[in-house]
Amino acid sequence: MSDAAGTPLFGVGAAAGLVGGATACLLLPWLLPWPVALIGLVAGLLAWVRMPRWRWAGALLAGFMLAGLHAAHGLALQLPGGLDRADLLVRGTVVDLPVHEPRRTGFLFEVDDSAESAPALRGRTVRLSWYLHGRSAARPELRAGERWSLRIRARAPRGLRNPGGSDAEKHALAQRIAATGYVHAPATARRLAPAAGLEAWREGMADRIAASAPTTTSRFVRALALGDTRGLDDTDWNVLRANGLTHLIAISGFHVGLVAGFFALLARAFGWLVPALARRCPMPALAAGSAFAGALLYAAAAGFSLPTVRTVLMIAAVAGARVWRRPATATQALALAAVAVVLVDPLALLQAGFWLSFAGVAWLLWCLPGTGERGLPALARSFVSAQGVATVGLLPVGVVLFGQASLAGPVANLVAVPWWSLVVVPLSLVGLAAESLIEGLGAWPWRLAAWCFDLSWPMFDWLASAPLALWWLPEARWFALPLAIIGAFWLLMPRGLPGRPLALLLWLPLLWPDRRLPAHGEVELQVLDVGQGLAVVVRTANHSLLYDMGPAVPDGFDAGERAVVPALHALGIGRLDLAIVSHGDSDHAGGLAAVRRAVQSDSTLAPEGSGVEASRPCVAGQTWQWDGVTFRVLHPTPHFPYLGNEAGCVVRVESRHGAVLLTGDIGEVIERELVRREPDGVKADVVMVAHHGSGGSSDPMFIRATGAQHALVSSGHGNRFGHPKPAVVARWHESGAAVHDTAIGGALRVSIAANGISIETRRKAQPRLWDAVARSGPMDAGLSYRP
Template sequence: MFDLRFALALLAGTMVCLWLPEPPGVVLVSCMATAALLIATALPPVSRAKLRWLAVFAVGFALAGAHALLVLHRQLPPPMEHRQVALTGTVVELPQHEARRTRFVLRVDDMPAVQDALRGRRVRLAWYDDFDAPTTPVDAPRLRVAAGSRWTLSAKLRAPRGLRNPGGVDGEKYALVERIVATGYVRDPESAREIGRPRGLHAWREAMSRRIAAAVRTDGARFVRALALGDTRGLSDDDWSRLRATGLTHLIAISGFHVGLVAGFFALVVRALWWLLPALGRRMPRPQAAILAALCGAALYAALAGFALPTVRTVLMIAVVAAARLSRRGWRPVDALSLASIAVLLCDPLSTLTAGFWLSFGGVAWLLWCLPRGSGHPVRDFLSAQAVATIGLLPLGAVLFGQASLAGPLTNLIAIPWWSLVVVPLSLLGTALETLHAGWGAPLWRLAAGLFDPSWQLFAWIGDSPLALWWLPEPGWYALPLALLAAFCWLLPRGAPGKPLALLLWLPLLWPDRDLPRQGEAELVMFDVGQGLSVLVRTRHHRLLFDMGPAVPEGFDAGERAVVPALRALGVRALDAAVISHGDNDHAGGFAAVAAVFPIARRYAPEGSGLAAKIPVLMHPRLQHCGADAGWTWDGVRFRFLHPPPHFPYLRNESSCVLRVETAHGAFLLTGDIGEVVERDLLRRDPAAVRAEVALVAHHGSDGSSDPAFVAATGARFAPVSAGYGNRFRHPKPAVVDLWRHHGARTPLTAESGALRFRLGPDGVWFETERGRHRRMWDAAGRQAQACRLSYGDDDGTSPCRGDAERDTR
């Protein structure tokens, strides 16, 4: 009964539900559950047999819907947002200690009655200035927040919400999968009190991690902690970049592959023990004992990782295989895989939203289809399996991560046997000995680090090569099925016809259409960078970036987290020009991260800004000033600076570069943070130059900008606003938004709509939002805006709903 068709029907129902643009609603979920029950119980046997797959589909839909609705219903309601609340709870998982903050997950266990909405739920918090002085994460002399400790503190919370850009991480989906109901930061840290010492599994993991750091003084210590305990806090961004470039991220931390190796090791030990002591066979047959030992070993190793989702999924798969073997039925490998997927879907249908689910089950499925039996040559089998995994998983990896590791097949040939069969066993054995007696594990940890370091030096050198990683533009929806079909054709037996033609099916994935503007047209993409600004202007063959968003030391860098991934997803390889409108952090902070990735031919900033001293990379090549009337033409599109004029003193916001992008079909006006005085001056000097189809609302919609005469003179059809959700400046101001709307402009807001795209062409202005392009049930902006309007009615300028942007596209 629980065969491949059952698993596929259950998976289809789960995915159809989770990819709905809106939450399914209690009525629909109940109807699907009722339909499944009626098919299973009320229909005659003949009809039941014909409709059983429809019943399984309905079960998957109902189960996924119930899980999603429960998590979304538990998220922090809009009336509680941005309020300071008292929390009491336990720190779960390992806190992320940084020089200026600590991030951790708190499971609320008891709180005042007025806050019952958060009882027993998980919130992610940041504690700023956690250390008295900058220290390394593990060697800090005092860690105020430790795993497993209980705290009472005050925090300012909001529902999970993330930036939405092409190629960006979907933070709201991550919160749904992890059951995070709110995020926020600790207020009044001095009043926070620890009311319970660290205890439990996570406290033991953190203590053992500190022991490894103290025993191993080489760079390999951070990798030993990751491989032995799943503690990746010591890995830097450069480490992760090199791991991605070499295709080795699946081997770091405690992966499902390592759980399987440990399970196999426990099984071999038990089989050897039963062989040495035959009397044990009278109590339990050797095969059954080995299977149970493998399951116990997998569970113990998953506990070391804190029962992270990939390890739990692997343990479930091993448990299913164990049950099948213990039942003494003739289970085929595909049946075991199907049963394992059914178990995972029934336990946690939301896991289908993670990349690990598809990579793990997809990898095993490809291997079962292509390598049904061993050839008797281990080296040949290993190489064949590596080739199958590389070809079969390339489409999924490219779509899920937007990249393809060209060095991955080579590096995995070395890393899989060396790390998994040498470094990981030594790390685990050291941890086991250290658990028995303090100090016993140190020699093995040092040996593991010493054996790891030479291989990492090699892989780091390969990862730093520009040929190691291939970033791919965001493809169309049809690219994945075509690429999977191509992989299927390539993995057919030798002599199968049509293999060369299958190369064409890879093209939509590996060389997708970047949808570039035509000659004489221009496109503007306003990225969602929070409280800041970053805009990409594209013509047929050129790219200009206007501002790069904010950056906080040891914290969020919009250039790295939002702008760079978005540029890669749009297929940008280099920038022909970059403009920093002025020196404020919310406009210039992300420049260093962008310049580290993309070559920039020309760089502009206002004269006297001092940016060259603050950001030395600006001087390579020489920094140019964005003086009024300076300009150029690209692909039939005219670029011209309107401000500041010659000899204008640097006055921060008022000295912002103002850029006009003019085509035969209209113009864009990029205004930076100028105020009403400069707007009136622009109108006085050249009234025609301010007229534009799309005019950025200056200074994020503050009440010191958007002069009424200037707004009327622009004649803009669209006046987009770049501002962060719930920002402390309360931008955009309702009066400013109303003014632009009064003059006929639509005012989409990045905080509500995500990245905004405009194109000037023969048909006028084409407009699209990132949230509107990919609408999902976990979309926080849509649900919160709807809840706000239901609670407060229409926006009157005083409700928490003000600033909601239009989500329509046209």
């Protein structure tokens, strides 16, 4: 549709404005009041439709306001803070495939509107865990599509905030998840109705694939046919990431497009065989409708996951243009699809898949115009060129979204895209269709699909083991992405353009960013947000030290893998000069194994008797210097027995501009002993509050002896211990110290430099509109306890 001047109502300009407006809204740390947003949305839509010359501006305003309304609604759905950890009775349906782990079962639960359910969660979706308590605990027989009555404890979505870490709160908002929690009283849980519906069918089919193709590769067949990735372990995902193949697993948008194209070809063939049908229904309309139907069926098999729904909307937009006989180029079709996706769900822009899919198609349309050549050689050249364009064009987006680049990706995709997409996926879907008609008929296609997949996997496993297969990059500044995109455009310009190699200079801020390293004689600390545990990264000009590695639960959450390793990558630390484990408790040493797997460490110190393997004893008196900064161990003394917390390794870090004291989990007895034995050693400008601010630490005499300006607390948000204790916070306040807590502000960046001591919280440095802190008041409030 276009106006008299020929400006398309849903053209490239309108699409760019709509996407740009929605993106701008989601990047801001605040939201407009909903009445203002509603008025702005109406004004924007009117300008979009009625003012052709300002159509792009109207679309931009409409996108901004629409995204704001959706975000406000999504946040309003979340559980109020006053109900955190309250016992709630809910009735509802398991709406996704339950993930069974050794010690828990995780699942999505859609709460009914019935009067029996807690009012705060009626009609909302929550993410729950059903934990197994004790070795003899029976695993719950939980199936997708079942209705249950459960007593739960839940809270509003809350995640860790660290450099390089994923944002759980953003993901919850995009998924419209109202709360996260766990089944509080498993004995009272009651199944109200057996499994039924689409999700029950998906789980049943997944079980049949596992039974029909009893090889380890059947997990990939389940992923490609049903989007069921529950069988993939960490090793599988590491291989896929190293090869840049995660986009092909779990029913990618590309595969949905292939199915849609296959259905369109079937419709054309059927129309050719039945001419009477072609006379009644125009062939373009028949093909478009069939393509949409095929995409819809495949999306249903995937449980209408967001990537598939996004692709279905794109196909629906293009199919609609064909049915209504609106001439549209490939670029106009892409713009129409973008408009459709944003109008239906502007929060889709919070998903990495949106940017990768649209950016990938846009790059190909711009760089690979049709040449008119036909035949297999031309097709092969086009495919190789497409891989080159995708590699160069999507590299900046991938680095910003994931902090990594797959150097093996171009080679791996040359094999995986045609082999998996044209052989493995069709066989998997043939088995799915056959099994749906006659039970047992899908076994042979599934076995053949698994065998074909097995032929390719050893190659990808070998590529992933190459030293440079996966390239981790430090976190870059905000301007690095636009500069790199400009550089990509310049680099992909026609060959005759002079100065194309100079485009690589624009990539330097992204590929070689400023790591904000301290100068000689200065020191920086990053107290990571690891929940109820501790992990501190200490950097000097040329050295890095890691003090504790965060908590880890067997077969469960591992802060070393989820928080510490991504933070080290984001900080550009590929090798640790020293790792110190304060003591052997799991909330401090649990993440050590994950850190050792990912990052090389020259040496490890730990108290003797702590059980930390491959470590040297941490003993008072040890001292060393790095880049003008002195490190000294104050505790434990030689021959001190291992007593858990009380034997913790206490380290003093001193520069010419200030000192830091890292205390682990020591208690009041050891604190008083340090004051007596090391009166000058405990003096520090910044102190890590011992034992997460428990009532058994932070002795008043010790606090006075430190003379600290800043006290740092590492604790979990809403932890069951109540750390830090209010009395402890009050004692530090009375001494004149400001108390900063990772549970409130996320990771803490402490800089001790020539210009003084500064402390920056992650949530304040990078505020987001979905932050609970941001919604509770001004961004400069609530991020620390102040005297």
